[in-house]
Amino acid sequence: MQLDPDACYDALRARDRRFDGVFFVGVTTTGIYCRPVCPARTPGRGRCEFFRRAAEAERVGFRACLRCRPELAPGRAAIDSLSRLAAAALARIDAGDLNDGSVDALARRLGVSGRHLRRALEAELGATPVELAQTRRLALAKQLLQDTALPLAEVAYAAGFASVRRFNALVQQRFGRPPSALRREGAEVAVGDAIELRLDYRPPLDWPALLGFLRGREVAGVEHVDDHGYTRIVALGGCVGWLRVDADPARPALRVRLAPELAPQLMPLVARLRGLFDLDAHPDAIAEHLRRDPVLRDSVAARPGLRVPGAFDGFELAVRAVLGQQVSVRAATTLCARLVARFGRPVPKTLPGLSAAFPPPDVLARAALADVRAIGLPERRAQALVTLAAAVADGRVDLSLGADPERTVAALEALPGIGPWTAQYVAMRSLRWPDGFPGGDLVVRRALEVTTTRAAEARAAAWRPWRAYGVLHLWSSASSGG
DSSP states (O other): OOOHHHHHHHHHHHOGGGTTTEEEEEEEEEEEEEOTTOOOOOOOOOEEESSSSHHHHHHHOOOOOOTOOOGOOOOOOOTSSSHHHHHHHHHHHHHHHHHHHHHHHHHHHHTTTHHHHHHHHHHHSSSSSHHHHHHHHHHHHHHHHHHHHOOOOHHHTTOOOOOHHHHHHHHHHHSSSOOHHHTTTSSSTTTOOOOOEEEESSSSSOHHHHHHHHHHHTTTEEEESSEEEEEEEEETEEEEEEEEEOOOSSSSSSEEEGGHHHHHHGHHHHHHHHTTTTOOOOOHHHHHHTTTTTHHHHHHHHHHOOOOOOOSSSHHHHHHHHHHSSSHHHHHHHHHHHOOOOOOOHHSOOOTOEEEEEOHHHHHHOOOOHEEEEEEEEHHHHHHHHHHHHHHHHSSOOSTTOOHHHHHHHHHSSSTTTOOOHHHHHHHSSSSSSTTTTTHHHHHHHHHHHHHHHHHHHTTTGGGGOOOHHHHHHHHHHHHHO
């Protein structure tokens, strides 16, 4: 995608939040690059260079602004002007895939050669895979330096650096000062206490609607949703701990507090939270597109900032979807709680209402069918659950961030006991596919006044590539009676 410099400058002058994270501006006289919402005095047009991504600005020598903090800018949704390969690679890099692995290993997981992946990312994103990973690590390190009191060595490892020496050198090179000089006085978090992070988004965001959706489907023991925020147990990369997410009352951002034990997994954790709360969406662009349909017009006007709730863990959501087949939402949550009580990992000394980590795929894949049935499942659904777990455990079904949605949908539908509705629902939420569409959903078909999945798909074709958001509007209208 080519940027229009004049349009970018107009957005910069207006400090238009719709473009926050869509582009960055480098100021040639200072060598600094900023977000378009930077509160600093707007530079003259002739001193501005515009970049699609922070890595592009850094590649030509610009340093991140310490005032507007580009590391906090919301990302770009996967649908936005990127090929499927580039979007998948970027999602995995953002989740830390290159912290411990190589570019060639990442390319193999994506089904291409390392050379092809490097060429594709340079062409579409203006940076190599290593440069993108380095920018992401430095961004997270800068956020930790400015927002926490973690020791420098812990900041380095939490941000994905393999060595403190490399961390020190890159910070000095990129910011023109050592890490200690980036530390903000009066850091908000004491060592040994919870770590606090800020996740920015483009407003509006309907936080109550997000919480309401998640509350009705919460997995007891693993997560808890109240009127103000979201809490859960996290088991990730050998680390286990708790986290809490609340809205920031002062800015368009969420505040995350998490146990220090989770510090080594901050990069994938942040990526998962951004997906769970759909923080990289462009709500104004989506609303502008969907309000053209008379069926959606009133809901779009009444619910600005409605997001598609994602999933913190793709396998967890897929299990929840299978348990929800042919039963009510409440019944599915009861079954899921029983599953966690029987197969989950107990976690002592955590927050009230939380008690266990969700069972990973390998645990359920090894479970005896009789034990799975014992939670109250018919034999065919219990078998579908065990088969799904085995397929995820051995890699036949990819539910990770950046997975190809069409390939995953096909792999899910090939499993016994999983049909198109379940596969599309998983794609919408687990894979963050904005065009996912469970056309067989009864609420969707009634709202569209059709009787078949094919007719629903034809009727909703005009919503593409945002069909998942159209579905959420229909579900929201049905649940509220509106």
